[in-house]
Amino acid sequence: MPSISRRGIFALAGGALATPFVSKLGSAAAWPSKPIRVIVPFSAGSTTDLVGRIVMENVGAQFGQPVVIENRGGAGGTIGANIALQAPADGYTLLVHSSAHSAAPAAYPRTPYSPAKDLRGIASFGSVPNVVVISPTKNIKTLKELAAAGKKGNMTFASAGIGSASHWAAERFRLAAGFDGTHIPFRGGPEGLTEILAGRVDFMCIGVSSGMPFIRDGRLLALGVTTPRRSSALPDVPTTIEAGYPNSDFTFWNGLLASAKTPTPIIDQLHKAVVKALEAPETKARFGPQGIEPMAVTPEEFDAVIRGEIESNLAIVKAANLKFM
Numbered sequence: 001m002p003s004i005s006r007r008g009i010f011a012l013a014g015g016a017l018a019t020p021f022v023s024k025l026g027s028a029a030a031w032p033s034k035p036i037r038v039i040v041p042f043s044a045g046s047t048t049d050l051v052g053r054i055v056m057e058n059v060g061a062q063f064g065q066p067v068v069i070e071n072r073g074g075a076g077g078t079i080g081a082n083i084a085l086q087a088p089a090d091g092y093t094l095l096v097h098s099s100a101h102s103a104a105p106a107a108y109p110r111t112p113y114s115p116a117k118d119l120r121g122i123a124s125f126g127s128v129p130n131v132v133v134i135s136p137t138k139n140i141k142t143l144k145e146l147a148a149a150g151k152k153g154n155m156t157f158a159s160a161g162i163g164s165a166s167h168w169a170a171e172r173f174r175l176a177a178g179f180d181g182t183h184i185p186f187r188g189g190p191e192g193l194t195e196i197l198a199g200r201v202d203f204m205c206i207g208v209s210s211g212m213p214f215i216r217d218g219r220l221l222a223l224g225v226t227t228p229r230r231s232s233a234l235p236d237v238p239t240t241i242e243a244g245y246p247n248s249d250f251t252f253w254n255g256l257l258a259s260a261k262t263p264t265p266i267i268d269q270l271h272k273a274v275v276k277a278l279e280a281p282e283t284k285a286r287f288g289p290q291g292i293e294p295m296a297v298t299p300e301e302f303d304a305v306i307r308g309e310i311e312s313n314l315a316i317v318k319a320a321n322l323k324f325m
Contacts, residue, residue, distance in 0.1 A: 031265075034065065036094065037092060038052065039080045041074075042071065042098075042189065043160070047098070047165075047207025048098045051096075051290075055274060055283065056256075058282075062276060073161070073188045075108060075162065076103065080097075081119065089258070089259035091263070091266035091267075093258075096256055098252060099168070099250075103165070103309075107313075121303045122258055122299055122302070123271045123278075124254070124295040127254075127295050128207045128208060129225040129231035130208070132203060133193075133196060133204055134146065134202065134203045140223070143224045156184055156201045156202045157170045157182070157202060158203075159183060160185075162183075166205050169252065173205065173226060175248075176240070181202075205250075209290040224238050226249055228249050232293075233289060233291030256274055278294070
């Protein structure tokens with residue numbers, strides 16, 4: 001867990017936290033005057049959780065207020081997002097999410113909220129390479145060998161949940177490589193990695209931040225990254241496109257969102273704070289080894305990216321006749 005700064009208190013709660021009383025007399029001008037609750041809709045230790053903690057610790061320090069992280073995983077991030085939307089839209093409950101957010105309409109058509117309309121993008125933290133990992137015990141050393149094995153028999157792959165970034169990345173690679181597979185969703189990335197490490201599930205597309213410790217110690221093999229370019233964290237690992245699979249790339253971003261009803265002045269304050277946090281030397285030092293690439297966009301541009309991804313994901317599901325629910 002990141003170190004705790006003097007001014008920013010960084011706490012984790014595995015279950016629901018009591019939402020603090022919100023004064024009706026409060027205003028955007030006085031914001032923030034109390035702790036800020038941040039929902040992470042994935043497990044503690046997941047890539048989204050790790051990246052969110054680094055950024056939000058700095059943001060909390062800037063505002064001089066505690067930032068309380070609440071992990072509420074499940075259903076590809078839609079459970080946590082829906083919880084965030086139940087809170088008052090006053091800037092005191094925020095959502096750290098990933099590109100799974102824009103996959104929700106395709107993977108969870110009955111989701112009780114609209115990712116495009118009910119939530120606003122505040123700032124992107126950057127994009128994180130997803131890496132295809134497998135246990136060395138499988139005796140598969142390349143993406144070509146993985147695809148060949150998949151074509152010979154039923155291949156299993158893990159994810160952090162239906163519609164999560166790890167699920168979407170694996171589906172895109174599997175479709176591009178032309179083999180069938182059985183998807184085994186888990187509540188979060190760490191739970192899926194446990195099964196990969198044990199060899200009970202064949203492979204997984206996981207964020208570099210979560211997979212790197214196991215890759216370094218040789219417990220996992222990195223077969224490829226799903227980014228258009230090689231990752232600075234794994235410069236010797238080819239991209240899935242380099243391996244011969246066009247249209248297999250998947251951009252896995254992480255960022256901060258809030259209810260669309262949140263006052264614009266608060267959105268603007270948060271955006272500036274996140275940008276400042278991302279420019280801090282200590283943030284860059286912690287991001288570098290994880291291969292996190294900058295993704296500088298305004299809140300309006302962030303919303304446009306999300307809308308474009310939603311349309312693209314819906315089109316892919318229709319064209320490939322994928323059945324998630």
